[in-house]
Each structure stands twice: as structure tokens, then as C-alpha cells.
Amino acid sequence: MKELLTQLNEQQRAAVEYISGPLVIFATAGSGKTRVITYRIVYLLHLGVSPYNILAVTFTNKAAEEMKNRIIQLAPQKGEEVWISTFHSLCAKFLYQEAENIGIKKNFVIYDETDAKKVIKECIKELSLEEQKVPISYIYDSINRAKDNLIDPESYKINTLASPHPLREVVAEVYIKYQNKLSNYNAMDFGDLIMKTIEVLKNPKYEEIKNKYTERFKYIHVDEYQDVNYAQVTLLKLLSSKHKNVCVVGDDDQAIYSWRGSDVSYLLNFKKDFSTKDVQVKEFKLEKNYRSKNSILEVANTLIYNNYYRTPKKLFSDIEGTIEEDVKILEFSDEYEEAKFVAKEIKSLSKIKDFSNCNIAVFYRVNAQSRVFEEVFREEEISYKIVGSLSFYERQEIKDILAYLKVIVNPQDNISLKRIINIPPRGIGETTVLYLETLSKEQKTSLWEQLINIDKTELSLKAKNSIWKFLTLYDILKREKDTLYPSEFIEFLINKTGYAEMIEESINPESRVDKIENLKELISLAKDYEIKQNITTIEEFLTKLSLTTNIETEKKCICQNKKNNIVSLMTLHAAKGLEFDVVFIVGLEENVFPIRWAITKKNLFSRDFLDRELFLQSYNEEISELISENIEEERRLCYVGITRARKRVYLSHCLSRIVCGTRLQLLPSRFINEIQQVLRSEDVNELTVETKDTLKPQDFKVGDYVLHQKFGIGKVTEVYKEVSGHKVVVIFCDGKKRKLDLQYTTLKKVRKVL
Numbered sequence: 001m002k003e004l005l006t007q008l009n010e011q012q013r014a015a016v017e018y019i020s021g022p023l024v025i026f027a028t029a030g031s032g033k034t035r036v037i038t039y040r041i042v043y044l045l046h047l048g049v050s051p052y053n054i055l056a057v058t059f060t061n062k063a064a065e066e067m068k069n070r071i072i073q074l075a076p077q078k079g080e081e082v083w084i085s086t087f088h089s090l091c092a093k094f095l096y097q098e099a100e101n102i103g104i105k106k107n108f109v110i111y112d113e114t115d116a117k118k119v120i121k122e123c124i125k126e127l128s129l130e131e132q133k134v135p136i137s138y139i140y141d142s143i144n145r146a147k148d149n150l151i152d153p154e155s156y157k158i159n160t161l162a163s164p165h166p167l168r169e170v171v172a173e174v175y176i177k178y179q180n181k182l183s184n185y186n187a188m189d190f191g192d193l194i195m196k197t198i199e200v201l202k203n204p205k206y207e208e209i210k211n212k213y214t215e216r217f218k219y220i221h222v223d224e225y226q227d228v229n230y231a232q233v234t235l236l237k238l239l240s241s242k243h244k245n246v247c248v249v250g251d252d253d254q255a256i257y258s259w260r261g262s263d264v265s266y267l268l269n270f271k272k273d274f275s276t277k278d279v280q281v282k283e284f285k286l287e288k289n290y291r292s293k294n295s296i297l298e299v300a301n302t303l304i305y306n307n308y309y310r311t312p313k314k315l316f317s318d319i320e321g322t323i324e325e326d327v328k329i330l331e332f333s334d335e336y337e338e339a340k341f342v343a344k345e346i347k348s349l350s351k352i353k354d355f356s357n358c359n360i361a362v363f364y365r366v367n368a369q370s371r372v373f374e375e376v377f378r379e380e381e382i383s384y385k386i387v388g389s390l391s392f393y394e395r396q397e398i399k400d401i402l403a404y405l406k407v408i409v410n411p412q413d414n415i416s417l418k419r420i421i422n423i424p425p426r427g428i429g430e431t432t433v434l435y436l437e438t439l440s441k442e443q444k445t446s447l448w449e450q451l452i453n454i455d456k457t458e459l460s461l462k463a464k465n466s467i468w469k470f471l472t473l474y475d476i477l478k479r480e481k482d483t484l485y486p487s488e489f490i491e492f493l494i495n496k497t498g499y500a501e502m503i504e505e506s507i508n509p510e511s512r513v514d515k516i517e518n519l520k521e522l523i524s525l526a527k528d529y530e531i532k533q534n535i536t537t538i539e540e541f542l543t544k545l546s547l548t549t550n551i552e553t554e555k556k557c558i559c560q561n562k563k564n565n566i567v568s569l570m571t572l573h574a575a576k577g578l579e580f581d582v583v584f585i586v587g588l589e590e591n592v593f594p595i596r597w598a599i600t601k602k603n604l605f606s607r608d609f610l611d612r613e614l615f616l617q618s619y620n621e622e623i624s625e626l627i628s629e630n631i632e633e634e635r636r637l638c639y640v641g642i643t644r645a646r647k648r649v650y651l652s653h654c655l656s657r658i659v660c661g662t663r664l665q666l667l668p669s670r671f672i673n674e675i676q677q678v679l680r681s682e683d684v685n686e687l688t689v690e691t692k693d694t695l696k697p698q699d700f701k702v703g704d705y706v707l708h709q710k711f712g713i714g715k716v717t718e719v720y721k722e723v724s725g726h727k728v729v730v731i732f733c734d735g736k737k738r739k740l741d742l743q744y745t746t747l748k749k750v751r752k753v754l
Helices: 010-017 033-046 061-074 087-102 113-126 136-148 153-162 166-184 190-202 204-216 230-239 270-274 294-304 335-350 367-379 396-409 414-420 430-443 447-452 461-481 486-496 499-504 509-533 538-560 612-620 628-642 670-680
Strands: 023-027 054-058 083-086 109-111 187-189 219-222 246-250 282-286 327-332 360-364 384-386 567-571 580-585 645-654 656-659 662-665 705-708 712-722 725-732 737-741 747-750
Touching (some): 010 033, 023 270, 033 054, 033 219, 033 246, 054 061, 054 087, 087 190, 087 204, 087 230, 113 136, 113 166, 113 187, 136 166, 136 190, 136 230, 166 187, 204 230, 219 230, 294 327, 294 645, 335 360, 335 367, 367 384, 367 509, 367 567, 396 414, 396 486, 396 499, 396 509, 396 538, 447 461, 461 486, 486 509, 486 538, 499 509, 509 538, 509 656, 645 670, 670 712
Parallel strands (some): 023 282, 054 219, 219 246, 327 645, 360 580, 384 567, 580 645
Antiparallel strands (some): 705 712, 705 747, 712 725, 725 737
């Protein structure tokens, strides 16, 4: 044990050796938090604590398994007996073990998301609700969030009555029926596992059971505590109520999952929540990083200091480096120039001994941004993989819309027709389609011919009505196809079919963002083809796409043969927990990263955002006051991206980008402005300022980049020539517009924002 402790730094060792009371460990990126937890458990075993009395909880089965294996390696015999699991596994085991004592059947089953959604579908049908108007995903996620907050069906119903909303009222009805069905089926979903466990531990009737577990778990450990929700914290308080020896490890600067129900305030308030008159929480900070060069960490520190809602910490490393060499801020004219630079730089790096493509990653804010990089990487024959997602053309919403286009052009395409005939749901079920397919085989006709001759079939009037509505929609789309450019028609189709509305009603924010951004990217792709290749019809668009995706498949096969030479492409959320030698963080523009819904009160998820005029109008509106919680999470996301890099970081932004089929002029992200504090040391000479000593008001025009002594870099959006004096409106990197009087304001023109 003495030898193991010498492997820890001073902060780590102090955390490991503190075993008398609750403690919170703020473990910064790359600081060895997993080592601290495992060594602490081994240290307890070495002191003679029984493995029976130790519990460790984390968030994924993979993380739990890795922790278990580490402990077994360090303490082979006793380590096997330590209870290490996820929250859900812990509660499932508890309920199985205590089933007979708490009045539930021991053979209960656990429903995953797929099973749960099938039950919800049954409830919708029995309540005579229209599935297309009540999305199953929305209901499922709403029930999940309710259970995360320990809100049972009856309480949810009461809350809805107090604050009425049509969709929430539907969720309330379904939730009650859903829970009854689970009970009848002797089943529980993941949310039930924690809720039921808490219900038992809180019930005075089961005081003996509670005492058994609170006595047993003398030492409790929780990893990734910044990601906990209310139910998980409540469970932890109950289990640790006797011995108070609870150790939590987390990093508030890496809390990026609020949209999943996580709440970083539980980590920040741990000291307050778990301290009593007799017991005070001990706090430790692990600030030494073992992954990255110190130069990269300086940049990360400078960025995250701008967050107000955090515990002060400062990352540092013994790995030396220089900011000028290790961190690059780059500006490009558009997204293609950006992607081509990244490809060229990757090729250059691969020729250097210390770098290989498998240790290089490209991070972006939303999945839709991968398309341009996929296209350029294929052209340059750079092998890549999409981490945590599908490639652009394999994503569900892209395949759905392309299937619609194919049916509009060729209704005899059975595969595409079957894909979209009931998307969004319109009452044409699988049984109806199967019946029509059988008829088409018997009569040697296509599925489409059966649809247009639906009156001759024996289907119910309800089924026929649904098909007539679909045919009417088809006629409308067919008429518009030849009057609109491809980008305009795709936009029209997404709205007219109800596809945008279907996405809007999905409750998961990140899922909605991704799907909307992917559809915008498809519109932008069509626009790009129109401009660069003079493609004016849907037929030409599909032909071009077909040839492109065919080349994709061929090049993918070539790339896959290059072992250990694969660059990773992923969203910043998917990057959490990973590390690479070189990281490219691309698309650092206002409204892109930070993403627009984080900096404005405008409802991003409205289908209006797939209407070009309304969408562009929203871009021209003055940005509202910042929603601080959202912007801080976006900044944490950028921090996570930077701290994934061991040796080099490239941060890039574009002056313009095609968004929803229109090329927009964009400002550099406020995060670039914040990072420049350490990169530039506020030396304005490095910003390539105009050489003139004094600029006249008439020297400024719309589109100019300017430097203000207080507000930093901005872009002129309006110029007013008034009798009282010239004025300009500038939007700065903090997202705010300011009207400045040039008589009283000194502005310097910036030729290029680096």
C-alpha cells in the first residue's frame, strides 16, 4: 500500500487517506480521478474495512466494469467482493434481493426504452389519441424526467392542472395508464428502479430494511457527480444517512448534460447538503493534469474563468509547451475552406513522427457539421470514422427526406414509399401496408398502383381516408416540385409533410437540435449544388447525390483498409472522456457555437426555423439578454473540447456559412474573444489594426471589423450619418449590439480577426 500511495501526488494522496466523514473531490480534466477512487477503495481494504461495507456507483456499465477491474488488479481477493455498479443496477439488485419483503414479485422484468415505448403506444391507442399528434418520444422523455424528479403519476396530474398545457395534459393521462400497465405486466422501467428503491427506504414500514443497507454501506463512492439528478441524490442521502462516509468525485467545469436531467448544482452544493452540526464536508481539488501540455491548459483556464457558477480551480501540468506553437486560432472564408485546411493539416501532421491519424480528432457542435468534412476527407482520401453517430447520409431524418424526394420523382419506388408512407404518423399502419403489398404481388402491380386504386380494396373507411390524405399531400408536393429550386422544395416538403412539427414535439433538446441542423444542412447542400453546379431540379439533385454516395462507399472501403490511420469526427458531447494528441474544434461562430438557442430566447425548436424567411428574420433580430445557465454550459462544452488535446489545439471560425440554404455572414464565437486574452495579452498590434492614426466617421462601413478598448472585437452592422454626428451599430463577440457615437468613441479597424 505504501508503494501505491507514492504513485499519487499530494492532492490525490490527501483525498485517498481522508476516510472519516463526507468529502467532495473536484477533479479537473486529466487529473486522475478514477485512480483516486480506486486507490481509496484499495486503501480502505488495506485498513481492514470489509469489502461488504464498500459501495461505488458510476453512470455507465463500462465505467463500473473498468473500475472493478482496476480494484481487482490492486486487491485481487477482496476487490472481487466490492459492490460496484451503476445507479440503476444498484437499485435493480436491491429490489430483487428484497422483493419478498416489500411486496413485489421477484420475477419482475425491466423494460428498456424500446419496451417502454411499446407500452406507451398501447396507452395512446386505448385512450383513443392520435399518435401523430402525441409523439411517443415526447411522452417517454416526459415520464422519464418526471421520474428523475420523483414525481409520480398522480402528482404529475396535479401539477398539470395547476399549470395547464395541451401536451402535458396528454402526458398526465398516459402516465397514469402507463404505470398501471407496468404494474399489470410485473415490469419496471429504469426510472421505476430508483423511485421504487427510494419509496422503500423512506417508508417507516420498511425501517428494518433501510437499517440493513445504511449499516452495510459504511463507505460510499460516486463518480461523475456533476451528472446526477434529484432522484439519485435523494437515494445517496438515504444510503449514507447512518455513517455519513460518502465520497463524491466530479468536475463542475465538465457538466454538459443538463438536457438529460443532470444538475451541476448538486456538486456545487454538496458541502451545504451533506454538512451537519456534527459532521463537516471535507473538500479536495485535483488540479494537476497528466494529459495535456501546460500551454493548452492555460487557454482552457482562461476560457472557463468566464463562468460565474463554478468552484475556482486552475489546471496545470508538468508537460511544457508554448501557446504560440500549441494553440492556433484560424479564420476561413467559409466551411469548405475550413474543412480543406483541416484535411491539409492532418496530412502534414501525419508526416511528422510524433503524430498519427488515429490520435487526431475533429470536434463540432452539432452532427450536421460533419457533412462537409466527410465530403472533403473523401476527396483527400483521409480515412475517418464518425464517433457516436452515423455518417450524414445514414441519419434517419436525411434518409426520410431523400425517400420523399425519390417517391415524388418515382412513385413506383416501393422501398422509399414504404419508408415514408406513415412518416410522420398518419394512420397508415403496418397491417394496411402489408395487405396492400400482398394485393400488389397477387395482381403483379406496384404498391403505388394499389394506393391510387384504394377504393377497390376491402380496407376500412378509416384506412382509406388516411391514404386519400396521403395522396392529396403527394399531389401538392408534385405540383410544387417543378416550380421551386431543390433547396426551396426540400424546405417546403419538410414543413408541408409535418416532418418539422414531428421533430419539434420531441422533448430531448440535443436530439431536436441535431435533427433540425441536419435538415438545414440538407437544404444548404442543395443550395450549394445550385450555385456551384447549376443544378435546378430535384431529379438532377438526386442523380448528383446518388453518384456522390456511390463514390463515398467506394472510398470508405479504401479507407477502411488503412489500419490505425483513422481520424475521428464527433460532436463535443461525444468527446467527453476521450483524449487525442491533436484536436480541431471547428465552427466557432456566434449562433453556431455557442449554439443559437443558448444565447437567445427565440424558440429554436419551432418548425418556423425550417422556414427560410422566418429563420433569417430571427438571425437579424437583436440577440436577447443571455440565458446565463445555457451560455455557461456551452462554455463548459468548449472547455471539454480543449482539454481533450495532449499536444495541439486548432480553433477555427468562418466568416460565412450556408445556413438553411442561405449564406450568412457570421461573427467569431465569443469563446475566441475570451481565449484571445491569453493568446494576445491584449496586444492590439497583433490584430492587424489599420495603420492610420485617426479614422474619420465616413471611413467606417457595414461589414467592417473593429476593435473597441472595452468591448473587444465587433462587426459594424449599421452606419447612421446624423446632423449631431455619425453613429455606428456594432455587434460584439459577447453577442450584444451597441450603438456608438463616433464623436465620443475610439474605434480601430481590424483588417483580419486572427
